[in-house]
Structures are given as structure tokens and as C-alpha cells.
Amino acid sequence: MATDGTASAPDLRVLQPDEWDEWYDNLLRAFGGAVESAEERGLWRELSAYDRFLGVWDEGACVGTAGAFPFRVTVPGGAAVPAAGITAVSVAATHRRRGLLTSMMRRQLDDVRAWGEPLAVLTASEPDIYGRFGYAAASFxxxxxxxxxxxxxxxxxxxxxxxxxxxxxxxxxxxxxxxxxxxxxxxxxxxxxxxxxxxxxxxxxxxxxxxxxxxxxxxxxxxxxxxxxxxxxxxxxxxxxxxxxxxxxxxxxxxxxxxxxxxxxxxxxxxxxxxxxxxxxxxxxxxxxxxxxxxxxxxxxxDALYVRLVDVGAALTARTYQCPVDVVFAVEDDFCPWNEGRWRLTGDAKGASCERTSDAADLALSVRELAAAYLGGVSLAPLAAAGRVRELRPGALAEAAVAFGGAVAPWLPHGF
Known part of the structure; x- marks a missing residue:
């Protein structure tokens, strides 16, 4: 409680090692309360990156959890790109609809950007939650x-x-x-x-x-x-x-x-x-x-792996493209406004560059559509048919859709 007797605001902070057990118990309860073996619990504790994990505390009790493993994810072309593996996201049932999830997502993406990781990835227990934060299913x-x-x-x-x-x-x-x-x-x-x-x-x-x-x-x-x-x-x-x-x-x-x-x-x-x-x-x-x-x-x-482009330019530069491409994207990104604006992507099977530009846009879309297509498993063409990509230059959609494709489907081998 605050000194004037009113309830204090929940405290969002980096997880400390001595808080892990309560943090993890709260996470398990949010996912139904299943009991894990001592071996499994111990392994997750060892794998936890405490300085990248967050907890929300209210009057001494843990009421929210989120983490970000330091991963490297393969992208088209074979490069292993730094990515934050978002995990353990939960809000206690007693604290729903108070903005705790949004505050954790905000803090996480700000942190991921500061760490210099161009991607965030996750598996979604409830897919409709994460779209508003810019994530999209990119592999199946x-x-x-x-x-x-x-x-x-x-x-x-x-x-x-x-x-x-x-x-x-x-x-x-x-x-x-x-x-x-x-x-x-x-x-x-x-x-x-x-x-x-x-x-x-x-x-x-x-x-x-x-x-x-x-x-x-x-x-x-x-x-x-x-x-x-x-x-x-x-x-x-x-x-x-x-x-x-x-x-x-x-x-x-x-x-x-x-x-x-x-x-x-x-x-x-x-x-x-x-x-x-x-x-x-x-x-x-x-x-x-x-x-x-x-x-x-x-x-x-x-659906399997959900992708979020934290840095549009760095992410699109990190992968290759199966045919030559030169296209300007007008990108919308309400949650990470640093990605907003026009980006010129040029590249081929040998490499790519994606830089800000003042040139006229060829395609207009949100960061979610770029995320869906990023690994080559979702084509921009059906996204356009669904009304989520607008072609501003005739022929640009086909050019980009073919370039973003891949010879093999993307795949997440295990959860996290």
C-alpha cells in the first residue's frame, strides 16, 4: 500500500534469482497449474536468463511474468540472426485487464531493440493476443x-x-x-x-x-x-x-x-x-x-513460430532473396514507431540491403505482414488478397512475393 492508504501501482522489474521460484509458480498456475518434474523444473531454471526476464509484483506477490531467451534463428540464406525468444508470458487471473500484458510487451520490445536484436519470436498459446503487438505466424x-x-x-x-x-x-x-x-x-x-x-x-x-x-x-x-x-x-x-x-x-x-x-x-x-x-x-x-x-x-x-521485426532494416538485410528484388515498402507499426516509414529493399540470393528512403512506395503494409513473410513460408500475394498488403506500383507484389519465397518451408524444431 502507498503511504496514503491507496493501492500502489504494480512494480515491473527485472527478475532476481531469489525470486525465480515464486515467479515460476505463478507462471505454472496461469497455464493451468500442471505439476512438473523436478528435472524439468530444474532445467528451466538453469536456462533462465535472469537479466532478460521480467516480473510484475503487486504488494509483494508476483502477478505477471515474461522472458526473452537469447536465441539465434536461421533465416533464408542460412544466416543465424540474433532473436529474442519471448517466453513465459502470463498475467495472474486476479490482475487481468489492467494493462500489465501491454506494459510487459512494451518493456520487452524496448529492451530487445536496445540489445541490438532485430527479431523477436514466440509460440502463442492464444494467437489473437499477439497480433496487436506486431507478431505474425511465420511458420507452420x-x-x-x-x-x-x-x-x-x-x-x-x-x-x-x-x-x-x-x-x-x-x-x-x-x-x-x-x-x-x-x-x-x-x-x-x-x-x-x-x-x-x-x-x-x-x-x-x-x-x-x-x-x-x-x-x-x-x-x-x-x-x-x-x-x-x-x-x-x-x-x-x-x-x-x-x-x-x-x-x-x-x-x-x-x-x-x-x-x-x-x-x-x-x-x-x-x-x-x-x-x-x-x-x-x-x-x-x-x-x-x-x-x-x-x-x-x-x-x-x-501455426508454429510467430515473428516480430524489431528492426525492419536490419531484419530484411539479414536474409537473402531467391530472385533479384528492388522494392519500397511503406511500413506501419503503431507499437514500435521507429519502424514506421518507407524502406527500400534491394537484394538477391547473395545478399541484401534495406535502408530508409524518400522514394515513392511500391507496397504498403504493416510490420505484421512483413513478419509473416519474413521466413519464406507465407506469401505476400494471399496477404494482399486478404486486404492486408496494398500494391502501389503494378508488378511490385509479384516481384516481392517471389523474392521472399523459399525452396523449403520454415520450421521450428522445438518449443521454448
């Missing part, structure tokens, strides 16, 4: 429940040259991480794994299994070299006609099509199972074109 992912009893998998030449063997997950962690690291530059939206983050894939508390087996792992090898891996669990099941177990894929990565196919073929053929459940896979992954019946795979698409 595929989930599926594949009827492996009835769906056949065709594999490319060279698959039989790949050996698949069981391995304890922790013992082959370094080899698996080496595979992951080689894949990062190849696909936009992937996260350059910082020390400690590799342990996320090994979390295996009994409470999180939901009746499935402990975590299992296989590695794919060619000529003695590890060229891929898969981590999964098996959920046993028996029905009136016999076994109907489910394979639950956690992670799969291969350095080439044959390595990928060898791992998928292994998962399709596991004894006593009839379903392969996958989630969070790349939207253009090859298995979708190798199955005999895509309908029996029940594919579904959902």
Missing part, C-alpha cells in the same frame, strides 16, 4: 496419426545403405546434436542450439509419459557415421482384434532423404503397433509424398 507445422497397418511407405534409392540401431538417448546425445547442428543452416526458422538446450530432448519423467514407454532412441548410420536419429515412445494397446499400440514420435532428424526414410520406415514397422502419432513436423516433409494413402494419415496443419 504438420501433425498426423498414421494408420501404419494400412499405409505403406515407399523409400528413395539409397535407403537400404542406411543402418538403424538402438542406442541409449544420453549416450548418443553428442552425435545427435552434431546432426541437428548440420541441419540448422538448411531450413529457416530453426534455432541454433545454445548449451543446455540439448537436454530438453532427453526429459523423460514418468508423469509426462501418460502410460507410454520410457524414451527410446535409434540412430541412422552410413559408413560408420551417424546421419540421423529418432526419439520416440511406444504406448502399448490391445483391442478386440489384437494389438493396436501407438508409436509417439518425439524428434526425428536426418541429413538426407535416405537417412530420413530409413528412420520413418523403422517407425512404420515397429511390432505390436498400428498407429504412428507425429506432431510439430516440417510442413513440406517428404514422408507425406512417400505414403500410399495420405487420407489415412489424418494430416493437420497448425
Amino acid at each position: 507445422q504438420i501433425g498426423a496419426e498414421i494408420d501404419t497397418a494400412r499405409v505403406r511407405l515407399s523409400v528413395p534409392a539409397g535407403t537400404d545403405d542406411v543402418r538403424v540401431r538402438y542406442a541409449p538417448p544420453a549416450e548418443v546425445l553428442q552425435a545427435c546434436e552434431a546432426v541437428y547442428a548440420r541441419l540448422v543452416p538448411r531450413r529457416p526458422g530453426m534455432l541454433l542450439r545454445q548449451p543446455g538446450w540439448e537436454r530438453l530432448g532427453l526429459l523423460d519423467s514418468e508423469s509426462a509419459r501418460g502410460g507410454a514407454s520410457p524414451l527410446q532412441c535409434v540412430v541412422a548410420e552410413r559408413g560408420g557415421e551417424v546421419v540421423g536419429y529418432a526419439r520416440y515412445r511406444v504406448r502399448p494397446g490391445w483391442g478386440p482384434s489384437g494389438h493396436d499400440g501407438t508409436v509417439e514420435l518425439g524428434e526425428l532428424a536426418g541429413l538426407d532423404g535416405a537417412a530420413d526414410a530409413a528412420l520413418w520406415r523403422f517407425l512404420f514397422g515397429l511390432d505390436l503397433t498400428t498407429t504412428l502419432r507425429v506432431q510439430g513436423r516440417p510442413a513440406d516433409e517428404a514422408w507425406q509424398y512417400q505414403v500410399s494413402d495420405i487420407r489415412r494419415c489424418l494430416p493437420r496443419v497448425r
